[in-house]
Amino acid sequence: MIAIVAESPTPDEPSRDIYFEIKKRGLGVRYLPIQRLSIEISKDGVVVATRRGPLDASIVLVRGLGYVVDFNTLMRRVSTLRIMERTGVVTINPVTSLLLSRDKLESIYLLKNAGIPVPPTVVTEDLYYGYKTAKEMGKIVIKPIQGSRGFGTMLFEDPEQAFQVMRTLLITKNPLYLQKYVEKPNRDIRVIVIDGRPIGCMYRISTSWKTNIAQGAVGVACELTPELEEIAVKATKTLGLIYSGVDIGESGEGYVVFEVNASPDWRGFKQATGLNPATYLVDYVQQIAKR
Ligand SMILES: Nc1ncnc2c1ncn2[C@@H]1O[C@H](COP(=O)(O)OP(=O)(O)O)[C@@H](O)[C@H]1O
Ligand SMILES: [Mg+2]
Incomplete structure (x- = not known):
């Protein structure tokens, strides 16, 4: 069963x-x-x-x-x-x-350690360190250390506004996860990897800088390239995941991985690509069940 x-x-x-x-x-x-x-x-x-x-x-x-x-x-x-x-x-x-993938700190460390490009990131409980980071980074994104679907992720250009929010976050026991805002087109790339194989990818196109489908982005199938495949497979393997949804940004200096989702929603992906990840996943499950 x-x-x-x-x-x-x-x-x-x-x-x-x-x-x-x-x-x-x-x-x-x-x-x-x-x-x-x-x-x-x-x-x-x-x-x-x-x-x-x-x-x-x-x-x-x-x-x-x-x-x-x-x-x-x-x-x-x-x-x-x-x-x-x-x-x-x-x-x-x-x-x-x-x-590991739930914890945005440990996972970004592991990705970085594996040689995968990630945005500059500071994670701290020290308000003054956070404030200094906001001043140095310029445009910053503050994310919940555990979170998904873009919920609660905020963008700041003004370090003073960031300071007030960071202070409030710390009072309510939320450590600060700060990331330099990566300039990117009005989209990111979501690759679904199952059993070491990228099954497909889509652009998530949005009017918001947050390109989650849950934030209103629209999925459009895209072409997998060897570089995208390599990054997505490596990121998935690094976190020890059997299947995943990898979020990739197109920065001026090349791809950056925002995160690797261990329980990706795939409604948008199904619509965009016509592929149902469940069939690939259950292929794998069936293989295991036979052992
Ligand atoms: N540092 C960043 N620079 C630019 N855009 C970002 C950055 N971090 C996140 N985003 C945008 O916000 C989206 C959600 O961020 P992500 O790290 O994937 O968290 P979530 O778990 O909420 O999906 C990303 O897909 C990307 O479009
Ligand atoms: Mg995401």
């Missing part, structure tokens, strides 16, 4: 695509909110339990660990999945990689 796990009580579109693709191939599949996965430890052993009894999944597709989630809850969810991994369940993406 294959389980799909996420936070939402109802599956989002990629989860549904995966669900139906697995079903189509005659394999057992179940969608489960992560809140309903319990661990029971007794004299008889360790069981991953659901309301309907023990979960006998051999593969778990993790589509999310939660969005508005406190540290204790996140730790509980991560530990639950790690215990499953220790008992031999294959998690896709692997839990460690899910956490």
Whole structure:
């Protein structure tokens, strides 16, 4: 049996695509909110339990660990999945990689360390360091250290405005993730990589500097080049991901990777390219299931 796990009580579109693709191939599949996965430890052993009894999944597709989630809850969810991994369940993406890509600091470090071009970035809890950075960088982007879909990402040209926001962020326990604004055309590039292979890419064209589909960008299929392929595959591998959505900007000095998404939404990608990533992903799942 294959389980799909996420936070939402109802599956989002990629989860549904995966669900139906697995079903189509005659394999057992179940969608489960992560809140309903319990661990029971007794004299008889360790069981991953659901309301309907023990979960006998051999593969778990993790589509999310939660969005508005406190540290204790996140730790509980991560530990639950790690215990499953220790008992031999294959998690896709692997839990460690899910956490790495969720953390914009550790992931940008790893990308940089692998020789992948990334925007100049400063991450700090020191307001005065942040202020100095805002003055030096000029146009800066402030991002939530965990976040997606462009939510909460802000652009500042005035260091004084940035200062006031940074101060407020720190008071509310949000470390500062500051990035030099990379001048780019009115678009970025999203490459979907599955099992080491880029399956396609699209431009995300927008009137906003934030080119997320969730921010109103429109997806248009683009041509994969060897350079794009190399960057996207390397970035995915660096974070240990089996599949990903890589966000790439076209700067004056060449490509820069903004981030690597471990649970990419692919509604825009499906529309733009006519490709359904779920078919490629389930090809991989089927391969694993046979082992
Ligand atoms: N440093 C930057 N310079 C220019 N544009 C940026 C920068 N960082 C992010 N963006 C734009 O904002 C979008 C969202 O940023 P990203 O880092 O991918 O975070 P999210 O997790 O919210 O998608 C990117 O796709 C890109 O268009
Ligand atoms: Mg992004």
